[in-house]
Amino acid sequence: MPHQTILQKLEILADAAKYDASCASSGTAKKNSLGGKGMGSTEGMGICHAYAPDGRCISLLKVLLTNHCIFDCHYCINRKSSNVRRARFTPQEVADLTLSFYKRNYIEGLFLSSGIIKSSNHTMEQMVETARILREEHDFRGYIHLKTIPEADPELIRQAGLYADRLSINVELPTDAGLTRLAPDKDARQIEGAMGGTKMAIVEAKDAKKRFKHAPRFAPAGQSTQMIVGADAASDADIVGKASRLYDNFRLRRVYYSAFSPIPDASAVLPLKRPPLIREHRLYQSDWLMRFYGYQPGEIMQATGADGNLPLDIDPKLAWALKFREQFPVDVQRASKEQLLRVPGLGVKAVSRILIARRHRTLRLDDIAKLTVSLGKIRPFIVTCDWRPTLLTDRADLRRLLAPKQEQLELFAA
């Protein structure tokens, strides 16, 4: 082990981090390095500096401090009983790598996570130390996301929040039963307790900031979490329900979904096959509907099938519309913003364009075509002065007409 080079460690510890879905670097306080001695800036919008062939954005140096772990969670490649190669960075090494990458404009900052070594507190201390080196010794003003360890001392989590832009605590599995089975060393109540603690600290820091100009910032980009999809039997309805409870209870910025992917050296308890990636996509779409389109969690659940899962061939918005056809067609000239947002194929941007444009003229189908991307999908659900879908909306085979042609979505589709 002592003979491992930084390059070898990076190879192992970045590989171990590739199952983490989050790579966001946006929504934090604006910072720049003018007037400082170090470097870095955050300007609201995060920047994806590269894309991997898995289509995912790379905006942060996403690594584990170590992939040694005293826990034995079955879905996790780093669990104690796994045979993966192990490595361990020192806080200084991670700080140096971050700075070296940042100077070359490869990244927006650091996303640090870790296997648990010795104890939760020891591990959390090492993570906080990494952030401290960056912020205090190098005056680093880029983005830092720390994945906190629920079992760690709240005081350590408080320190982490003072250095980090974002904290996250993974709930890992959508149901307590799944957690008990697949992460026997973890405790759902402890995880939610830690989230609650972080929420309180964020709220208190915001409150203090209002009253005292120099009150320290605490995780200005908020907290997020991640759920693994498809490792246990939880349905999409279960998952959406869990996510919405988490949003409500802990005011999370984001809930990330990570489709369970086959891991080398998999545990024998793991499921039959990996869920199609499209399932993860449908969950993100439903998340989007709740956050930006005014859908209630219950409405998303209404869009699921008998098995509690969202259809894979069509998006959740279309699925909902097909179930509630009596709500359509809507008249684009008169409908409210909320009604327009429910039309499959109309995004937030297109709706705002329509709202502005209809002040100036009576909208024809041609005009709608110019304001949107896919008229074909929208047509059955709208009325314009020169278009009325009458029969189309009621056709029994509407779903087949609107669903995309079958294509092979994955390499090893069952």
Added chain:
Amino acid sequence: MTTMQNVRLGAYYAVHIPRPDDFAFWRERARMLVQCDVPPDRVAWTEPGSSGDLFAGGDTRLPVPDRDARPIRASKRFLSLARNAVLHSDSERFALLYRLVWRQQTQPRITEDKTDPDVRKLEELDKNVRRDSHKMHAFVRFRQVKEQDGEEHYVAWFEPDHHILRANAGFFKRRFANMRWSILTPRGTLHWDGSTMREGPPAQKGDAPQGDPAEDLWKTYYASIFNPARLKVGAMLSEMPKKYWKNLPEASLIPDLIAGAQSREAMMVAAGERAASDRPETLEAIDRAIHQCRQCPIGGLDNQAVMGEGPAGAALMIVGEQPGDQEDRAGRPFVGPAGQLLDRYIEQAGIERRSAYVTNAVKHFKFVQRGKRRLHQSPTAKEIDTCRWWLESERALVQPKIVLALGASAARGILGKTVSMAKVRGAPIPLEDGSELWVTAHPAYLLRLDGAAHEEQAALFARDLAAVKKRLAGLEA
């Protein structure tokens, strides 16, 4: 129309914009021309390096509006879009913007009408420029050069599509305020020394440094963070189009990563192939299958699989660790010394062995060969977890009301985690399927003890079995 007399009807004006991104200059001239009522089709806008308009040679002396000429109207939104659109490399942009300013004088809200072709064009230019700027923020890759004074200098080569270099200087200054850096492009260069920004003439790729030791680390990171099980080349290409690849050090890895992904995933899937097949539907099928099982190294030793035995609907399932030497030879569980001891104790507790289903957490005998002897070795956690698939298949078919685990390995085979004997002993642990787990010591443990220690453990063992018997009777009643 007080300024009408200033315009010679039929005259063409050519406006030469000094720098391709000079918004202020355009705005000044546009305001004057509108105030003088010069319609859009009478103005040619040219920028340095362009071949110019057919009429560009026309009258270049622009009319001057009256001092009391009416103010020009332009919406805030238009100005913010126009400031960006000017940076576009489309040679028609100045004319488009002028046309829109002209139209706004009679249709003040024209820029809100997104079905209007001019407005749509403006939005498209703005969007392209914003995208190009965003890509510049993302895809500039600095390389470190050591200067003669020992200072580090970071130099990047970038090829923007539009005239965005100057407009984005501030972003890099705010981010790298305390670093010495240069960005070289075919449209011009920027140099920051930590206190002042200097602009320079266009550069060529050869002017930029060729490599940087940190690139090996970066490429290693890029290759490692990619998950081959999720190949989505289209999604990557839409965000990182190929035209940018030539200046991204990591992009050289992409073809091989894509080519290798299928085989890497196939390997992962193959490794988990047993999981992909359905569970066996009968105990006989399990028996046949475990003899073929080579999921862990124990299956490859010189041994045979030992299947559990007992009635299919047994209320009690007894789980040991793994077959020993004698069990392996006999092909039956618990027939060796530990088995005989177990038989004695359960008989004492009032449990009939024939009524219980007796099996092991691990199906093959793990040993090391010492001469003629095969020495028992404990299975690893990983091996127990691998074999858990079979144990769970047996449990699903037998559906016992109580599972009695003998020893920590057996408990792990049921729970998937290692538990402390002292903590779990003597009380039931509810299982997902509604049954319950009781944990006690392995009888082999008793065989290794003498004297007082043996007495004490034997009593505990008997107590545990009695508790199980009592619970069984309660459940069956």
